[in-house]
Amino acid sequence: MLGAALGIGVFFHFTLGKADYAGVLYSRNMIVGLLAAAWLVVLAPNAWTPERAWRSSIVIGVLLGFTTQTLLVSAVAAVAVGFVAWSEINDIFDDALYRKCRRTLVAAPVLVTLAAPMYYAARGRFDEFWSGWWTYALYQNSGTGRSLANQLTYGREVILRYYRTWPVSFVIVVTFVVVTIALWRTLERRERAVHASISLWFVGAWVELVLGQRYSSHYFAVLAVPTALMAAVVVGHIYRLLQRDRGEFRSVIAWPLVASVLTVAAWGGQHLDLGLQAASKFTSVHQAAAARAANTPGNERTVRATLDLVSKADDPLLTWTEFPWPYLNFRRVSATRFIWKSFMLGQIYFGRTGPQYVLPKTWQWFAEDMREANPAAFLEETALPLTPDTPFADYVAANFDIAYAGPDYNIYLRHDQAAAVLRGDRGKVVTPSSAFGDTTKWKVAAGGASLAIDSGTPVEDALQLSSSLCTRISGTYLAQPGAAGSFLSFRFDNPATTASHMRLNIVDSRAMSGSDTTVFESVPLSSASADDAESEVTDLSPHTFAVVVGSVSAALVIDGEIRAAVRLDGERSVSLEVRNGGVELSDLRVGPPPPNSGCGG
Numbered sequence: 073m074l075g076a077a078l079g080i081g082v083f084f085h086f087t088l089g090k091a092d093y094a095g096v097l098y099s100r101n102m103i104v105g106l107l108a109a110a111w112l113v114v115l116a117p118n119a120w121t122p123e124r125a126w127r128s129s130i131v132i133g134v135l136l137g138f139t140t141q142t143l144l145v146s147a148v149a150a151v152a153v154g155f156v157a158w159s160e161i162n163d164i165f166d167d168a169l170y171r172k173c174r175r176t177l178v179a180a181p182v183l184v185t186l187a188a189p190m191y192y193a194a195r196g197r198f199d200e201f202w203s204g205w206w207t208y209a210l211y212q213n214s215g216t217g218r219s220l221a222n223q224l225t226y227g228r229e230v231i232l233r234y235y236r237t238w239p240v241s242f243v244i245v246v247t248f249v250v251v252t253i254a255l256w257r258t259l260e261r262r263e264r265a266v267h268a269s270i271s272l273w274f275v276g277a278w279v280e281l282v283l284g285q286r287y288s289s290h291y292f293a294v295l296a297v298p299t300a301l302m303a304a305v306v307v308g309h310i311y312r313l314l315q316r317d318r319g320e321f322r323s324v325i326a327w328p329l330v331a332s333v334l335t336v337a338a339w340g341g342q343h344l345d346l347g348l349q350a351a352s353k354f355t356s357v358h359q360a361a362a363a364r365a366a367n368t369p370g371n372e373r374t375v376r377a378t379l380d381l382v383s384k385a386d387d388p389l390l391t392w393t394e395f396p397w398p399y400l401n402f403r404r405v406s407a408t409r410f411i412w413k414s415f416m417l418g419q420i421y422f423g424r425t426g427p428q429y430v431l432p433k434t435w436q437w438f439a440e441d442m443r444e445a446n447p448a449a450f451l452e453e454t455a456l457p458l459t460p461d462t463p464f465a466d467y468v469a470a471n472f473d474i475a476y477a478g479p480d481y482n483i484y485l486r487h488d489q490a491a492a493v494l495r496g497d498r499g500k501v502v503t504p505s506s507a508f509g510d511t512t513k514w515k516v517a518a519g520g521a522s523l524a525i526d527s528g529t530p531v532e533d534a535l536q537l538s539s540s541l542c543t544r545i546s547g548t549y550l551a552q553p554g555a556a557g558s559f560l561s562f563r564f565d566n567p568a569t570t571a572s573h574m575r576l577n578i579v580d581s582r583a584m585s586g587s588d589t590t591v592f593e594s595v596p597l598s599s600a601s602a603d604d605a606e607s608e609v610t611d612l613s614p615h616t617f618a619v620v621v622g623s624v625s626a627a628l629v630i631d632g633e634i635r636a637a638v639r640l641d642g643e644r645s646v647s648l649e650v651r652n653g654g655v656e657l658s659d660l661r662v663g664p665p666p667p668n669s670g671c672g673g
Contacts, residue, residue, distance in 0.1 A: 098290055103139050103146050104297045107153055107273070110135040111301075114157045115266075125164055129173040132157050133180020141185045144209065145284055148276030149294070150181065152269045159265035203431045211429045215420030216285050227282030234292070241299050245274070248302035251309055270305065274298040286422060370593030371480040374585060376402050377625035377637035378476055379449055381669045382489040388445035390468075392458045394419075398451055407447035408438055413456070416464055435463045442467060448668060450484040476634040478595055483634070492666040493620055494632050496544050499663025504648075508533045519547075519661070525654035526554040534563060534647040537662075538621070541644060542671035544663040546618035546629075551578065552654035553612070559652035562619050564626065564643035574638045576619065576628040583628060583635035592638065597630055619646060622669025 110132045113119055119128040136150040157177055164170040192201035218226060235242035252267045259267065277295040281287060354360055368376075379389065379402055389404035394412045399405060410416050416438070418429035450472050452458055458465050472484035475494060485493060501519040506512035513529040515522045521535055537545045551558040560578040577584040578597070585592045597615070618629040626646075627637035648657075665671045 098293070099142055100291055100293050103142055103149075104293050106135045106139045106142075107146075107149055108297055110139075110153045111156070114153065114160060120160050120163060122164070122166060122169060125161065125169055125173050126176060129157070129161070129176035130180055133177055134184050137181040137184020137187075140181065141188055143280070144205070145280040146276070146294070148279050149273050149298075150276075152272035152276055154181065155272065156265050156269040159262065162261075199433065200437065203433065207431060211418075211431075212420060212423070213283070213285065215423030215429055217424060218285065223282060223285055226285075227278070230281070230287050231278065244299055244303045244306065247306050251306055255309065267305065270298055270301045274302070370585065370591070371478060372401050373592045373639060374476070374478060374637045375451065375481050375483060377585075377639045378483050378627055378634055379404065379451075380625040380639065381493055381620060381622045381627055381637075381666050382448040382485055383668055384670060388447040390442075390445075390447040390450040392450075392452055392464065393456060398453070402451075407445040408441040410434065410438060410441075413459070413464075416462065417459060438463060438467075442471075446486075448486050448489050452482040452484065454478075454480055454482060474633075476637070478593070489666065489668065492668075493627065493634070494618075494629055496546070496618065496620065496666065497663040498546050498661045499544065500661060502537075502545075502660050502662040504535050504537055504657075504660065506533055506535055520656075520658045521660065522656045523650050523654045525552045526652075527654065529650070531649045531651055534649045535657075536645070536647045537562075537619070537660075538646040539644075541621050541626075541640070541646075542623060542665045542669070543621050543646070544618055544665055545621075545646065545660070546616070546663065547660040548614050548616050548658045549578075550614040550656040550658075551612070552656065553580070554653035556652045558655075559650070560655055561649040561651055562626075562628065563647050563649050564621075564638075564640055565645045565647065566642040567644055568642055574626075574640055574643055576626065576636045576638060578628075578630075583630060585628075585636040585638040593636065595635055597635060598633070620665065620669075621646060622665050623671050625669075 113128055113131050113135075116128075118124060132154070136154055139150045140147045154177060158174070161170055161173045161177070164173060189198060189201050189205070192198045216223075235245075248270070252271070256264065256267075274295070277298055280294055281291060284291070350360070353363070383389070383404070385403040386405055388407035389399065389402065390407040391398045392413050394414055396411075399411070413419070414421070416430065416434060417425060418427050419425045420429050450468050458468060468484060472486055473490035473494070474482060475485040475490055476483040484490075503518045504514075504516055504521050506514050506516070508514075512533050513523060513527045514533065514535055516535075523529065523535075549560070551560060557580045558578070559580075562576040564574040566573070572588045575584075575586050575588070577586065579594075581597050582594050583597055584594045615630050616632070620627045620629060621640075625637060625639045627634045629635070648655075
C-alpha cells in the first residue's frame with residue numbers, strides 16, 4: 073500500500089501536476105518513460121525467474137537502446153538502470169542462463185541504438201542519419217558559444233538556482249545521500265545496487281542538462297524521475313524503521329486515498345482544473361470531439377477548410393514555422409524533414425544564428441523532399457513571414473500562388489490546385505429556383521437571378537443553387553444595399569436538422585464565415601483593402617464570385633481570392649439568402665469541384 077500511495081503521487085505529478093513537463097509529450101518525457109519502464113521491469117518480483125530472466129533482459133535492453141538512440145546524452149542514465157539489471161542477474165544460478173542474460177543486457181541496447189544508422193546505411197543514406205543525430209548535436213553544442221569550462225560554470229549556476237526555486241527537491245536529495253551513507257554497511261547487495269543506480273541516474277540527468285545546455289522548464293523531466301525515486305527510497309527506509317518499532321500499521325489500507333487527497337491539495341493546478349472540467353462534461357468520445365471542434369478559432373477553421381479542398385487529413389503541408397501547432401491543428405504532416413524554419417536558417421535554440429549551422433546537404437534534401445511530397449499547399453503565418461532569398465522562398469515562388477491572405481495566415485496553393493480552386497471549370501449555365509415556386513419574389517432566368525431592394529421577402533425564400541455538394545457555383549454579383557446595408561448569405565443545408573446551418577456571408581464590404589449564431593472569421597472583401605471596419609462603406613461594385621464546394625468544406629472566392637471558408641458537417645445543399653438589400657446575379661454557372669476535394673471521380 074505504501075508503494076501504491078507513492079505511485080499515485082508520482083503519477084499525478086507527471087500527468088496533472090503544475091510542472092511544465094506534466095501532461096505533455098516531448099522527447100525527454102518519452103526518454104524518462106522508457107527508463108522508468110525498464111526500471112520497473114528490473115525490480116519486478118518475478119522478472120528474474122529462470123523462465124522469464126532472458127525475456128526480461130531483452131525488454132530492458134530494447135528500452136535502454138531506444139533511450140540512447142533518441143538522445144545520446146541519456147546514455148549515463150541508461151547505464152544507471154542497466155547497472156541494477158546487471159546486479160539482478162547475479163542471483164541466477166544457472167551459469168548458461170546467467171551468461172545468456174549478461175550478453176543480452178550488453179548486446180540488446182547496442183543493437184537497438186545501432187539499428188537506425190544501420191538502416192540508413194543499408195539504404196545508402198547514412199549521411200542523413202549522421203547529420204541529424206551527430207552533426208546537428210555538435211551545432212547545438214557549439215552554437216551557444218560556450219567552452220566546456222563555461223558550460224560547467226553555467227551549469228553550476230543553474231543547479232544552484234534550481235534548488236533555491238525547488239527547496240523540497242534539495243531536501244530530498246540531501247536526505248537520500250545521508251541515508252545512503254548512514255545505512256550503506258547494513259544494506260543488502262540488491263539495496264546497494266538500487267541506491268547506487270539512482271545516484272548515477274541523478275548525476276546522469278544533470279550531465280544531460282549541463283552538456284545539452286538547454287534549461288527550458290520541461291527539460292527537467294529527466295531530473296524529476298530519479299528525484300522521485302530518491303523520495304520513495306527514503307520513505308521506504310523510514311517506514312521500515314517505524315514498522316520495526318511498532319509493527320504493522322492498521323491504517324495502511326487508507327494510504328493510497330490519503331496520497332490522492334494530499335497530491336491534489338499540494339500539486340493541483342491548471343492541468344487538474346482542465347481535466348476536472350472536461351471530465352464533468354464528458355458523455356462520449358463523439359461529444360468531446362464535437363465540443364473541441366466547436367471551440368476551434370475562426371482563423372484555424374478557414375485554413376482547415378481551405379486545405380480540405382486540395383488535400384485530405386495527414387497529407388503533406390509545407391509551412392514556414394517554428395511550432396508544431398500548424399501540423400497538429402490542421403491534421404497535416406510536414407512536407408519536408410525540416411519541420412521548422414530554424415533548421416534552414418541555422419537558428420540554434422538558445423544560441424547563435426548563421427549559415428554555418430545549416431547542415432551541408434540541407435537544400436539538396438529539401439529538393440528531394442519536395443519531389444516526393446509535392447505538397448498541395450504552403451501555409452505562412454503572418455507573424456513569421458517567409459524569409460526571402462532562400463531556396464525555400466524560391467521554391468514557393470516557382471510553384472505556388474497566393475489563394476488566401478488573412479490577418480493570421482496566408483495560404484498558397486500549388487499552381488494546378490490554385491487554378492482549380494480560384495478559377496476552375498465554370499461548367500454549364502444554370503437556371504436557379506426558389507422553394508417558394510411561383511410566389512417567390514426572385515426573378516430568375518437562364519444564368520441569372522435578381523431580388524429587388526428591401527422586397528420584404530422572408531429569408532426562407534432562398535435561391536436554390538445546388539441540391540448536392542461537390543460542385544462549383546460561379547457568376548457575378550452586384551449587391552444593392554437597402555436601408556440596413558447589404559447582407560448576402562450562402563447557406564448550406566443539412567437535411568437531418570434545421571437547427572443550424574454553415575454559412576459564407578457577404579455583409580457590406582466584408583466576407584464572413586460562420587453559422588446561424590456565430591461568426592467564425594470576418595475579413596475585407598479584398599485582401600488589399602484596409603482591415604478597418606469603421607472606414608468601410610457598402611460595396612457597390614460588381615464582383616465575380618465562386619462558391620467552391622468539396623466533400624467536407626466550402627470556400628467563397630471573390631475576384632480570384634478566397635475570402636471565407638467553412639468546414640461542413642452533414643450539409644448537403646447550397647442556397648442563397650438575401651437578408652438585407654437586394655442583389656443581381658449574372659453569368660451563373662455550375663461546374664465540377666477541385667479534383668482533390670474528396671469528391672472522387
